[in-house]
Every structure is written in structure tokens, then in C-alpha cells.
Amino acid sequence: MATYIVGDIQGCFDELQLLLKTVSFNPKKDTLWLAGDLVARGPKSLETLRFVRSLGDSAKVVLGNHDLHLLAVALGIHKLKNKDKTAPIFDAEDRDELLHWLRKQPLLAEHPEFVMCHAGVSPQWTLEQARQYANEVEACLRSDDWTWLIENMYDNQPDFWQETLQGIERYRYIINAFTRMRFCLPDGRLDMGCKLPPREVSGDKFVPWFNLKERIPLSKPVLFGHWAALEGYDGKDVIGLDTGCVWGGSLTMLRWEDKTYFTQDALER
DSSP states (O other), X not given: OOEEEEOOOTTOHHHHHHHHHHTTOOTTTOEEEEOSOOSSSSSOHHHHHHHHHHTGGGEEEOOOHHHHHHHHHHTTSSOOOGGGOOHHHHXXXXXXXHHHHHHTSOSEEEETTEEEESSOOOTTOOHHHHHHHHHHHHHHHTSTTHHHHHHHOOOOOXXXXXXXXXXXXXXXXXXXXXXXXXXXXXXXXXXXXXXXXXXXXXXXXXXXXXXXXXXXXXXXXXXXXXXXXXXXXXXXXXXXXXXXXXXXXXXXXXXXXXXXXXXXXXXXX
């Protein structure tokens, strides 16, 4: 009985299957945790959604920014882009079932020994706060008002957390922190523009969210994806698992029990 956590798949279904074969993954006894961005840019987003959904309780999924964007495209809020390679999802007979299943997934998933989200946990939050704020957005996504949330989530403001935030500004910050965050400014404000690896950022203008001096320490490690430029990160209490498979890098998976990493190089397209 093993717990496997994998970084951004983004439609790289074949690489995922090879990784699962490498570890002899058995859904009857093992659990697969997926750090968001199941879809977009890779060749087999439809197959990925179908497979993960078919795992039932053996899969634990969190929403990533590309997953939320897929819902926006489904609503007609944004146009379908060829580069996302998600058109087969919208032509599929089971599209409605897949999209309904997707929007029911959480922003934060919790294991007895770790938490998982797509981009990270706001440096200003305790674990209890992170749970609460994730639940607020998840409840809205699962309600009849979910289209309003998707329509209004696209913005970089507010960039600083305050408990007094209300309505869409509150929801937007929560979504951005869990699904889009990479760097913070030294004062804790989120920066949504820079996607470089930290080693290529000069000076102290930007700080990775997990290295902010004022970051509130959590009682559990945070496992995340999203930041391919990190090329993986194994820190004291944070583990980054996105190693850019869709960009020609690799797909990375961690077996939690013995902290063993498994990688599968991107296949030639």
C-alpha cells in the first residue's frame, strides 16, 4: 500500500502510464495524488481526465490554473486555443460528466502527513486558515453560482491577503494563491508576472513564496506543482514536483513512504 504524488501532467498521459507501470501502481491498494493541471498543452488531456476519474477514491486531485481555465472555456468565457490541445474534451460524449467531476475537485487536499495544492499556500496563512479559505472557494465552485466565480476570477488583484476581503476579491486572492502563485514581493504581496527560476532573478525584488521570511510555518509539508522552471524542489517543508514534462522535461512522481522519486522523460511528439 503506497502513496504516490505526481506533478503537472498537462495531457502527458503516456508518460503518466509509463511511470505508473514503473512502480506497479495498483489502484486497489495504492493511492495516486495529482498536484493539479491535469490538462492543456499536452496531447492527451481527454484521456488523462477519463483515467483519473476512473480511479475513483484511489485518486486525490487538486485544481490547477489550467483546470480552472478549461471550465472557463467550457462556459464560453474564453476561446478555445489550439495550443491547449483540449478540443477533444469538448467533442467527447462524456464532456459534461468530466467537467462536472472536475469542478468538484478541491484546491487543497490533505494527507495525515502532508498537504497538496497546485501552486502553494499563501505565506500569510496558517494551515487552519488555508483549509478554511480553500473550503470557501470549493463550496462556491460546487454550488449553482459557480459560473459567476469562473467569470470573475481573472485578475491579479488583490495581491495581498486581508481577512476583511469579501466577495470576488476574497475568492480571487484565494484562487490565485492556490493555483497561480510563484514569487512574492518582500512585503508579502503576490507577483503574478515572473515565471523564471529563482537563480535567474537578481536582487531581492522577488522571493519564492516558500522562502519569504515572514511566512507562517505550517505543521505539515506542502507538496505542489505549477512551477516548471524550478525543475523540481525538495526543501525543508515544501516539495515541488513540476519538472516540465509538457515542455520536454520529465514527469516526476514521489512515493511518500520512502521518499523515493521516479521520473519519466517526455516522449518525442
